[in-house]
Amino acid sequence: MARNFLDLMDFTNEEVYKLIELAKMLKSADKKDACPYLLKDKSLGMIFAEPSTRTRISFEVAMTKLGGHALYLRPGEIHLGVSESVKDTSLVMSRLLDAIEIRSTDDEGIYELAKHAGIPVINGMGTYLHPCQCLCDLVTMSEHLPEGKELKDITLTFVGDATIYENVGTALSQILPRLGANFIYCVPEGYVADDGFYAPVYRACEEGGGTFKIVHDPKEAVRDADYIYSSVMWYEGYDDDKERRCRDFLPDYQINEELASYAPAHCMFMHYLPAQRGYEMTDAIMDHERSLLWDGAENRLYGEMAILVYLMHYQKKADEELRREEQAKIEAWLEENVK
Numbered sequence: 001m002a003r004n005f006l007d008l009m010d011f012t013n014e015e016v017y018k019l020i021e022l023a024k025m026l027k028s029a030d031k032k033d034a035c036p037y038l039l040k041d042k043s044l045g046m047i048f049a050e051p052s053t054r055t056r057i058s059f060e061v062a063m064t065k066l067g068g069h070a071l072y073l074r075p076g077e078i079h080l081g082v083s084e085s086v087k088d089t090s091l092v093m094s095r096l097l098d099a100i101e102i103r104s105t106d107d108e109g110i111y112e113l114a115k116h117a118g119i120p121v122i123n124g125m126g127t128y129l130h131p132c133q134c135l136c137d138l139v140t141m142s143e144h145l146p147e148g149k150e151l152k153d154i155t156l157t158f159v160g161d162a163t164i165y166e167n168v169g170t171a172l173s174q175i176l177p178r179l180g181a182n183f184i185y186c187v188p189e190g191y192v193a194d195d196g197f198y199a200p201v202y203r204a205c206e207e208g209g210g211t212f213k214i215v216h217d218p219k220e221a222v223r224d225a226d227y228i229y230s231s232v233m234w235y236e237g238y239d240d241d242k243e244r245r246c247r248d249f250l251p252d253y254q255i256n257e258e259l260a261s262y263a264p265a266h267c268m269f270m271h272y273l274p275a276q277r278g279y280e281m282t283d284a285i286m287d288h289e290r291s292l293l294w295d296g297a298e299n300r301l302y303g304e305m306a307i308l309v310y311l312m313h314y315q316k317k318a319d320e321e322l323r324r325e326e327q328a329k330i331e332a333w334l335e336e337n338v339k
């Protein structure tokens with residue numbers, strides 16, 4: 001039975017730590033130009049119903065470095081959900097590919113695709129969650145831990161929007177407390193969801209012993225932060241929101257040097273990117289010596305590699321001796337039958 005990567009919470013803490021370790025091993029191998037061909041001859045279909053720079057590049061490069069191949073499949077250029085049901089496309093893809101990655105705002109469509117697929121399906125970002133980004137952020141944080149701390153000890157302050165539309169914040173707010181860490185949402189009034197939305201977060205706190213808080217005062221929210229994480233101030237394509245959101249978030253909820261001065265001296269800065277420079281984060285913070293933005297973007301590659309290898313490792317590998325035998329058999333047949 002194929003395992004999917006739809007939600008990082010589907011993986012136990014032990015598995016999450018294994019994924020982080022695997023990402024680091026693959027990174028170390030790649031830095032020596034010795035990335036093992038663990039997915040030789042395997043094919044990943046990548047469906048992107050929404051734009052992407054990091055996710056698309058990292059999955060495609062990951063497959064190449066692991067000895068496999070990735071196909072970019074754009075809705076409108078394939079039949080998915082238009083002249084063919086999601087179920088039928090999923091059944092066909094399962095016969096032709098070895099794994100599927102999908103980015104879509106149709107969360108139900110992602111789950112429908114996964115339900116009928118006989119191969120692993122990876123959530124490359126939905127409305128509700130961005131589990132790939134979340135895992136890669138854990139890799140980045142684990143490489144840049146404050147002295148004397150482990151992941152389970154850290155405090156992350158996420159400045160942004162605590163509603164369903166913040167898929168990275170939602171994913172981090174669930175996994176960090178389950179690992180035992182502290183998650184603080186720093187949001188203006190009005191950017192908080194109904195209490196029921198946070199039920200998985202409170203369950204995670206109970207399971208892992210971590211904490212979750214929503215704080216409206218930015219100075220208080222960053223006081224103990226090991227990491228300050230920012231999300232976009234408004235979403236491209238939703239420009240009607242821009243004026244309202246800028247009014248609600250600026251200047252108090254911008255990550256700038258003044259706000260950073262209220263955080264501990266070791267505090268590091270994160271953003272999933274793309275960022276709107278000068279809005280949610282100033283240039284000085286994005287390019288700060290304690291900015292983890294570019295390490296974080298690079299780690300998308302190694303996190304995606306770990307996800308692919310973890311999910312696809314069970315699949316049959318190429319057997320070179322059998323391949324040579326099959327080649328000899330078919331060449332002999334061609335010699336005799338195809339002039």
Ligand code: CP
Nearest residue numbers: 052053054055272273
């Ligand atoms: N952070 C992230 O998922 O980036 P892209 O939208 O560029 O893939």
